[in-house]
Amino acid sequence: MLTEIANYNEIETNQTKWQRHQEIAFDDFEQWRPRLFIASLEKEAACGRNNLCPFCHQQQGVVFCEQCTLNSTLCPSCDVAQHAMSPCHDRKVVVGDIKQPLLPSDGVQFEESGDGQEATYKIITIARIVPIDVEICDCGECVAWHLHPDTPVAIITEKGRFDLHLPVYTCGACGTEKKVQAEDCVRSGYWPGNPKTLSVLYEIPSLEAWNRLHRTAPTFATSSYLSILRSISEENFRNPYISAVGSIWHTESGVIAEKRLSKSNLGHLWNALLALQPSMQHILMATTSYIDLAACPGNLSIDYNIAL
Numbered sequence: 065m066l067t068e069i070a071n072y073n074e075i076e077t078n079q080t081k082w083q084r085h086q087e088i089a090f091d092d093f094e095q096w097r098p099r100l101f102i103a104s105l106e107k108e109a110a111c112g113r114n115n116l117c118p119f120c121h122q123q124q125g126v127v128f129c130e131q132c133t134l135n136s137t138l139c140p141s142c143d144v145a146q147h148a149m150s151p152c153h154d155r156k157v158v159v160g161d162i163k164q165p166l167l168p169s170d171g172v173q174f175e176e177s178g179d180g181q182e183a184t185y186k187i188i189t190i191a192r193i194v195p196i197d198v199e200i201c202d203c204g205e206c207v208a209w210h211l212h213p214d215t216p217v218a219i220i221t222e223k224g225r226f227d228l229h230l231p232v233y234t235c236g237a238c239g240t241e242k243k244v245q246a247e248d249c250v251r252s253g254y255w256p257g258n259p260k261t262l263s264v265l266y267e268i269p270s271l272e273a274w275n276r277l278h279r280t281a282p283t284f285a286t287s288s289y290l291s292i293l294r295s296i297s298e299e300n301f302r303n304p305y306i307s308a309v310g311s312i313w314h315t316e317s318g319v320i321a322e323k324r325l326s327k328s329n330l331g332h333l334w335n336a337l338l339a340l341q342p343s344m345q346h347i348l349m350a351t352t353s354y355i356d357l358a359a360c361p362g363n364l365s366i367d368y369n370i371a372l
Contacts, residue, residue, distance in 0.1 A: 094220070117142050126172055126185055128163070129155045140172040144190065152190040152219060152267070152298045159185065165301045168192050168226045193231045194219060194265065196244050196252040205237035215244065216307075219254070221267040224297030225306055230262060257307075264307070297315045 117125040117139035125137030131153045132146055133136065139354040147153055155166045166172075171190040191213035200206050213229035246259035255271060257264035274289055289307050298304040 066160045085144045119146065124172075125158065125176075125356070127155050128158045129153050131146050140174060140185075142170060147192070149195045151194065151228055152223065153223050154223065157185070157187070166226055167302060191229050194254070196231060196254070198233055198242055198244065198248050201238060201240055201242070202236040203235060203238040203240065209233040209242075210236055215260060218264045218303070219259075219267060220264065220270055220293065220306055222270045222273055222293075224293045224295075225301070225303050225304055282302075289339050296358055 077236045083326075100302065115137065117123050117131055119135040119142040120139060123139035123141065125139050127138045127140065127143040128136075129143075129147070131150070137158050143188060147155070147295050151168050155170075156163045157166055157172055166187070169189055169192055171188045172185050175184050175186055192214055193211055194217060198209070203210075209234060211231045214232040215230050217228055217230045219228055221338070229311045230244050232244070235242070244262065246256045246262065247263055249256050251261065253268050254265040255268055256262055257266060274286075277284055277289065287310060290308055294304040294306055297306070315361070
């Protein structure tokens with residue numbers, strides 16, 4: 065009886081401590097709430113206050129990107145250059161107190177007024193390209209590729225959908241054109257929804273986020289995750305359509321969700337199996353469906369390919 069009373073008192077003491085900590089934290093936050101609210105308003109008001117572009121320090125800034133700067137705005141030229149390799153950023157054009165969201169394909173162009181009045185701007189369309197690396201040209205003389213926009217592609221990220229274009233590469237030496245292949249997308253961090261058409265590419269971190277979420281909360285439906293991505297897209301005035309069709313969202317069949325082996329893990333697995341039984345090499349090559357172990361040479365290199 066005394067033991068039960070002691071245990072009850074201990075539980076009650078722990079609950080009382082937790083409640084006290086919660087009350088202290090709540091009181092602290094209540095004291096800071098007005099200051100935090102004012103700070104958030106000041107942050108929004110500061111956007112565009114510094115009209116000089118922080119990159120070139122020459123032109124007037126008019127495009128705000130929170131992922132590139134804190135409170136400054138970019139000039140149209142630096143906006144194009146900065147987002148050539150980072151097209152999946154949410155941007156806004158800022159003129160006075162007006163902030164207008166920009167689509168990934170939107171750019172800003174200044175229009176000089178000849179009567180001495182302040183320059184105005186207009187929104188123009190830019191075919192932004194997904195940054196995908198390709199192998200060098202077979203001619204052996206290629207110094208640099210020339211990029212041109214090709215077919216449209218929907219990029220699905222943790223921030224929703226971005227409508228961009230696949231690049232087509234032209235060799236600067238021989239003029240050979242090279243289109244992007246599914247392998248190029250995977251090496252650049254994008255998983256194809258369809259390896260043949262490449263009309264939809266999933267940024268691999270978005271699939272890894274879904275994989276972690278599914279393992280942590282198995283009851284969290286795929287449709288709920290896609291609804292979140294659609295909602296983020298819609299809030300930023302982007303196309304919210306993200307299809308749930310295809311095996312990419314089925315955890316049991318998706319390659320990334322099923323098993324995400326790192327090079328080091330694969331190397332340890334390969335070495336351990338060969339140490340146990342050298343003949344396992346042929347068994348593994350015959351039975352593994354998504355890892356091409358034939359890419360592992362005799363010196364047990366841990367380089368490998370993923371079959372699409």
